[in-house]
Amino acid sequence: xxxxxxxxxxxxxxxxxxxxxxxxxxxxxxxxxxxxxxxxxxxxxxxxxxxxxxxxxxxxxxxxxxxxxxxxxxxxxxxxxxxxxxxxxxxxxxxxxxxxxxxxxxxxxxxxxxxxxxxxxxxxxxxxxxxxxxxxxxxxxxxxxxxxxxxxxxxxxxxxxxxxxxxxxxxxxxxxxxxxxxxxxxxxxxxxxxxxxxxxxxxxxxxxxxxxxxxxxxxxxxxxxxxxxxxxxxxxxxxxxxxxxxxxxxxxxxxxxxxxxxxxxxxxxxxxxxxxxxxxxxxxxxxxxxxxxxxxxxxxxxxxxxxxxxxxxxxxxxxxxxxxxxxxxxxxxxxxxxxxxxxxxxxxxxxxxxxxxxxxxxxxxxxxxxxxxxxxxxxxxxxxxxxxxxxxxxxxxxxxxxxxxxxxxxxxxxxxxxxxxxxxxxxxxxxxxxxxxxxxxxxxxxxx
Amino acid sequence: xxxxxxxxxxxxxxxxxxxxxxxxxxxxxxxxxxxxxxxxxxxxxxxxxxxxxxxxxxxxxxxxxxxxxxxxxxxxxxxxxxxxxxxxxxxxxxxxxxxxxxxxxxxxxxxxxxxxxxxxxxxxxxxxxxxxxxxxxxxxxxxxxxxxxxxxxxxxxxxxxxxxxxxxxxxxxxxxxxxxxxxxxxxxxxxxxxxxxxxxxxxxxxxxxxxxxxxxxxxxxxxxxxxxxxxxxxxxxxxxxxxxxxxxxxxxxxxxxxxxxxxxxxxxxxxxxxxxxxxxxxxxxxxxxxxxxxxxxxxxxxxxxxxxxxxxxxxxxxxxxxxxxxxxxxxxxxxxxxxxxxxxxxxxxxxxxxxxxxxxxxxxxxxxxxxxxxxxxxxxxxxxxxxx
Numbered sequence: 093x094x095x096x097x098x099x100x101x102x103x104x105x106x107x108x109x110x111x112x113x114x115x116x117x118x119x120x121x122x123x124x125x126x127x128x129x130x131x132x133x134x135x136x137x138x139x140x141x142x143x144x145x146x147x148x149x150x151x152x153x154x155x156x157x158x159x160x161x162x163x164x165x166x167x168x169x170x171x172x173x174x175x176x177x178x179x180x181x182x183x184x185x186x187x188x189x190x191x192x193x194x195x196x197x198x199x200x201x202x203x204x205x206x207x208x209x210x211x212x213x214x215x216x217x218x219x220x221x222x223x224x225x226x227x228x229x230x231x232x233x234x235x236x237x238x239x240x241x242x243x244x245x246x247x248x249x250x251x252x253x254x255x256x257x258x259x260x261x262x263x264x265x266x267x268x269x270x271x272x273x274x275x276x277x278x279x280x281x282x283x284x285x286x287x288x289x290x291x292x293x294x295x296x297x298x299x300x301x302x303x304x305x306x307x308x309x310x311x312x313x314x315x316x317x318x319x320x321x322x323x324x325x326x327x328x329x330x331x332x333x334x335x336x337x338x339x340x341x342x343x344x345x346x347x348x349x350x351x352x353x354x355x356x357x358x359x360x361x362x363x364x365x366x367x368x369x370x371x372x373x374x375x376x377x378x379x380x381x382x383x384x385x386x387x388x389x390x391x392x393x394x395x396x397x398x399x400x401x402x403x404x405x406x407x408x409x410x411x412x413x414x415x416x417x418x419x420x421x422x423x424x425x426x427x428x429x430x431x432x433x434x435x436x437x438x439x440x441x442x443x444x445x446x447x448x449x450x451x452x453x454x455x456x457x458x459x460x461x462x463x464x465x466x467x468x469x470x471x472x473x474x475x476x477x478x479x480x481x482x483x484x485x486x487x488x489x490x491x492x493x494x495x496x497x498x499x500x501x502x503x504x505x506x507x508x509x510x511x512x513x514x515x516x517x518x519x520x521x522x523x524x525x526x527x528x529x530x531x532x533x534x535x536x537x538x539x540x
Numbered sequence: 541x542x543x544x545x546x547x548x549x550x551x552x553x554x555x556x557x558x559x560x561x562x563x564x565x566x567x568x569x570x571x572x573x574x575x576x577x578x579x580x581x582x583x584x585x586x587x588x589x590x591x592x593x594x595x596x597x598x599x600x601x602x603x604x605x606x607x608x609x610x611x612x613x614x615x616x617x618x619x620x621x622x623x624x625x626x627x628x629x630x631x632x633x634x635x636x637x638x639x640x641x642x643x644x645x646x647x648x649x650x651x652x653x654x655x656x657x658x659x660x661x662x663x664x665x666x667x668x669x670x671x672x673x674x675x676x677x678x679x680x681x682x683x684x685x686x687x688x689x690x691x692x693x694x695x696x697x698x699x700x701x702x703x704x705x706x707x708x709x710x711x712x713x714x715x716x717x718x719x720x721x722x723x724x725x726x727x728x729x730x731x732x733x734x735x736x737x738x739x740x741x742x743x744x745x746x747x748x749x750x751x752x753x754x755x756x757x758x759x760x761x762x763x764x765x766x767x768x769x770x771x772x773x774x775x776x777x778x779x780x781x782x783x784x785x786x787x788x789x790x791x792x793x794x795x796x797x798x799x800x801x802x803x804x805x806x807x808x809x810x811x812x813x814x815x816x817x818x819x820x821x822x823x824x825x826x827x828x829x830x831x832x833x834x835x836x837x838x839x840x841x842x843x844x845x846x847x848x849x850x851x852x853x854x855x856x857x858x859x860x861x862x863x864x865x866x867x868x869x870x871x872x873x874x875x876x877x878x879x880x881x882x883x884x885x886x887x888x889x890x891x892x893x894x895x896x897x898x899x900x901x902x903x904x905x906x907x908x909x910x911x912x913x914x915x916x917x918x919x920x921x922x923x924x925x926x927x928x
C-alpha cells in the first residue's frame with residue numbers, strides 16, 4: 093500500500109547523482125519524503141520533526157561516499173538515527189536477588205496485556221524460571237478466566253480472587269512467595285490514559301506490588317496517540333520498558349519510535365504471532381528496517397559498500413537502461429555480485445522480490461556454469477552473440493566443459509531477457525527524452 | 541533452477557546495487573512544508589506534563605441504536621474565543637499537549653491572527669495528522685478547505701473554521717448510516733476485525749440495547765480461538781437476557797454460527813449477533829476462515845443484515861489496510877469505531893469513508909452499555925475541532 097522510503101528517496105535524489113556533496117535542496121527534498129514515510133508508518137508528528145532535524149544536521153556535514161548513491165547515503169543516515177533512537181542492544185531482564193521478581197503489565201484496553209502475560213510466562217518458564225500469573229483485571233468479563241486458561245497452557249501457576257485489583261496483587265505475591273515461585277506477572281485491567289480513577293488504581297497496585305518491572309503493553313497498529321498514551325502511563329507509574337504486540341500484522345509499527353522517544357525506555361519484548369510461544373526479546377535493529385518498509389536492504393547496502401566497485405555497477409545499470417547490456421557487461425556484473433556472497437542470500441535481503449523468486453532453490457553451481465560458458469566466448473562473441481554459429485558454439489562448449497545445447501540455451505535466454513528489458517521500456521527508443529536510467533528502473537520497479 | 545532465471549536475478553541485483561532499481565513506481569510529490577528547526581532539549585528522558593486529554597464524543601441527540609430519532613442537524617459552533625497563540629511544538633511535552641488537543645492550538649492561533657495565512661494551513665494539516673487522519677487525507681481536506689476559503693473570499697477566521705469543518709464533513713458524506721434489520725428472521729449481524737478492538741464488548745452492548753428495544757437476540761460465540769472469549773460473550777448474554785450458542789474451544793467457528801442461526805430460526809429469534817475471533821488482515825488463512833463464516837449465513841438461511849468492521853480509535857494508518865482486506869473478503873457494510881472516549885481521535889475514519897465508501901455506523905464513547913451510539917459526523921467533526 094505504501095512506498096517504502098528507499099523508493100521515495102530514489103525518486104527525489106537520483107537525478108543529483110553526480111554531485112560531489114548533498115546540496116541543501118537535496119536534503120530538504122529528502123527530508124520531506126522521510127517525513128511522509130515516517131508519518132505513514134505512524135510515527136508521531138512531533139517525533140518525526142525531531143527526527144528529521146537530526147537527519148538534517150547529520151546530512152549537511154556528510155561527505156559523499158564512493159560506493160553509495162546520495163539516496164542510499166540518506167537512507168543510511170536515517171537508519172543510523174532510527175537505531176540510535178530505538179537503542180542498539182536488546183533488553184535484558186535481570187532477576188531480583190530475593191525472589192519473587194515482580195512484573196506488572198499495564199496498557200490500554202485491547203492492547204494484548206492478558207495474552208502478553210501468558211506469553212511472557214511461557215517465555216520465562218523456558219528460561220528455567222517458575223513464574224506465577226496473577227489476574228488483577230477484574231473489570232473485563234472473563235479476563236481472569238482467559239488468564240487462567242493461558243496459565244494452564246503455559247503450565248505455570250495462577251492466582252486470582254474476586255476481591256479488588258490491589259488485594260489480588262498483594263495476595264498473589266504472597267502466594268508466589270509461599271510457593272517458592274521466582275517471578276510474578278500481574279495482569280491489570282485495560283485503562284484509558286484519560287481515566288483518572290483507573291490511573292489512580294494502577295498507581296495503588298504499583299504501590300502494593302512494588303514491581304521490579306512495569307511494562308507498557310502497546311499495540312503495533314496504534315497511531316499518533318501512542319505518544320499521549322505512553323506519556324500518560326510513564327508519568328503515572330515507573331515504566332521499565334514496553335511490550336510491542338501484534339507485530340505479526342502488517343503495520344509498520346512507527347509507534348515503537350514514539351513510545352521510546354517519550355518514555356526513554358526500550359522496547360523489551362515483542363509478540364509476533366498467535367501462538368503462546370510467539371514472543372521474544374525485541375530486536376531494535378530489525379524494527380528500523382520495518383519502519384522504513386525496506387526489507388533488509390540496509391545490510392545489502394552495507395555489504396555493497398564493502399564489496400562492490402560502484403563505478404562498475406553504475407556502468408552496468410546504465411548500459412542496461414540504454415539497451416546496450418551485452419554478455420560482456422553481464423559477466424562483469426556477475427563477478428561483482430558474486431563478491432557479495434551467495435545469490436540466495438542476496439535475494440533474501442532484497443525488498444519487493446516476489447516470493448516465487450525468493451523461495452526458488454538457486455544452485456550456485458549453475459551460476460558457475462553460466463560464468464564458464466560466457467568466459468569461454470571471445471570478446472567479440474560476447475558483444476555480438478549473433479555471430480555465434482554451430483562451430484563457435486562447439487568451441488565454447490568444449491572450452492567451458494558444457495554442451496553446445498547448454499550454450500544455445502543460455503544465448504536464447506539472454507536474448508529473451510534483452511527483449512523483456514526492451515518491452516519494459518529499456519532501450520534506445522525510450523532513452524531519448526529523460527535520463528533513461530530512472531525511467532527504466534521505474535518500470536522495473538513496477539514489475540517487481 | 542533455470543539459468544534464465546539466474547540471469548534475471550543477477551540483473552535485478554545489479555540494478556539494485558547500482559542504485560537505480562529503487563526509483564519508485566510512483567514518485568509522489570507532496571506539498572509538505574519543511575519544518576522549522578526545533579531545538580529539542582533531551583526529549584528522550586523528559587516526562588510529559590500532567591494534563592487531562594480531550595475526549596472526542598461524537599454524541600448525537602438521544603435515541604436508541606436503531607429506533608432512535610435521526611440526529612437533529614445542529615448548527616456548527618463557529619464562534620470561539622481568542623486564546624493563546626500556538627507555536628510549533630518544540631518538545632515532546634508540547635507535542636503531547638498538541639497531540640491531545642490537536643486543533644485547539646492551531647485554531648486559536650487563527651483567531652489571534654485575524655487573517656487566514658499560509659502557515660495556518662500547515663498547522664491545520666498537522667492537527668489532522670495528529671488525529672490519525674493520515675498525510676494524504678489531511679492534504680485533501682486542507683486543499684478543499686483552502687479552495688472554499690478562496691472561492692468564498694473568506695477573510696474572517698470564524699468563517700475559515702467553518703470552511704475547515706465543511707471540508708472535513710465532505711469526507712464523511714456517505715448518506716446511509718442506518719443499520720439493517722430488514723428481512724426474514726433471523727437477521728444476522730457479523731462483527732469482524734483485528735485482535736483487541738472490542739468486538740465482544742460491542743456485541744454485548746448491541747445485544748443489550750436490542751433487548752431493551754424489545755427484540756429477541758441470540759449471540760453466536762464464533763470466536764473459538766481466544767481463551768475464554770465465549771465466557772466473556774456468555775456474561776454479556778446473561779446481562780442482556782440473550783441466548784448464546786457456543787462451541788468447543790478451538791472448534792469450527794462456522795459451525796457455531798450455523799447452529800446459532802438454525803436455533804434462532806427454530807425459536808423465532810429476531811437477531812443473531814455473530815462474534816468472530818480477532819484476526820490480523822495479513823493472515824491469509826484466517827481471512828479464508830472468515831469467508832467461510834460469512835458464507836455460513838446464507839447456508840443456514842439467515843438474512844445477512846450487517847457485516848460490521850470494528851476498529852479501535854487508536855489505530856493508525858494500518859486501519860486502511862484493515863478496511864481494505866476485510867471489505868474485500870466479507871463485504872463490510874459499516875464500521876464501528878470503538879474507544880473514542882480515550883485520547884485517540886479515530887481520524888482514519890475519514891480516509892476509510894472516502895477511499896472505500898464504508899460508512900461509520902456506530903461509535904463507542906464509554907464503558908457503559910448506552911455508550912455505543914449512532915455515528916453523527918457533525919458532532920464528531922465539531923468535537924475534533926473543539927477549541928477548548
